[in-house]
Amino acid sequence: MQPTTPRALNAAFATAIRGIAPSDTHESAARWNHRPELRELEIADAALRDFYIVASPGAPSDEIIAPEAYAYRLDIVTSYAGVPVTEVDYVVDADARDLWDAFEALYSPTTPGLYSVEPIGSNEIDDPTGTPTYTHAFRVVYARTH
Numbered sequence: 001m002q003p004t005t006p007r008a009l010n011a012a013f014a015t016a017i018r019g020i021a022p023s024d025t026h027e028s029a030a031r032w033n034h035r036p037e038l039r040e041l042e043i044a045d046a047a048l049r050d051f052y053i054v055a056s057p058g059a060p061s062d063e064i065i066a067p068e069a070y071a072y073r074l075d076i077v078t079s080y081a082g083v084p085v086t087e088v089d090y091v092v093d094a095d096a097r098d099l100w101d102a103f104e105a106l107y108s109p110t111t112p113g114l115y116s117v118e119p120i121g122s123n124e125i126d127d128p129t130g131t132p133t134y135t136h137a138f139r140v141v142y143a144r145t146h
Contacts, residue, residue: 003145004113006055006072012111013074014053016102022049024094026087038077046079046131049095053077054135061141063115068144073120073137080132092134096122099136108143115141 014034022028030048039052058072076099083091096119103117120137127133 001108001115001143002112003068003143004111005145006058006140006142009111009114009140009142010053010055010074012106012114013076013103016106017051017076017099020098020102022091022095023098024091026091027083038079046081046133048080048082049078050081051076051078055140058144063141069115069141070144071139071141074117074140076136076138077125078134078136080134083132085132088132092122096136100138103138113143113145115143117141 017032018034020032022030027048032049032051033047034052035046035050036052038046038050039054054075054077056073058070061069061071063069063071078095080088080091100117100119106114107116108114118139120139122134122136125133125135
């Protein structure tokens with residue numbers, strides 16, 4: 001398996017996310033929008049499905065036979081601004097599935113070095129602006145570049 005880096009993987013994830021057509025019928029016109037600057041703004045001024053990526057530091061993994069097998073936690077921090085409280089659980093659930101489907105399509109050789117992406121879960125996070133904000137968490141296993 002060809003080695004890669006978290007930076008290259010995260011770029012592939014961002015591209016894949018922007019290409020998702022939301023499967024939930026509520027607010028399906030709101031497309032995914034990668035806004036890395038929101039990480040500093042604590043999601044202030046975000047619209048529905050604005051997101052940024054957080055990649056936690058990786059650690060060695062024995063899940064694949066590769067010289068440098070690593071795994072890391074990937075969080076897709078997403079705004080659900082404007083979604084009614086009665087709908088947000090359903091929209092978040094559908095989006096989590098859409099993300100996983102998009103990531104599974106990226107496995108090597110499509111994205112060199114990517115072995116697997118497994119969902120950990122989706123959780124609401126406290127946002128001081130009051131914007132409904134969730135993190136969609138995944139475990140990424142890849143062949144690391146030396």
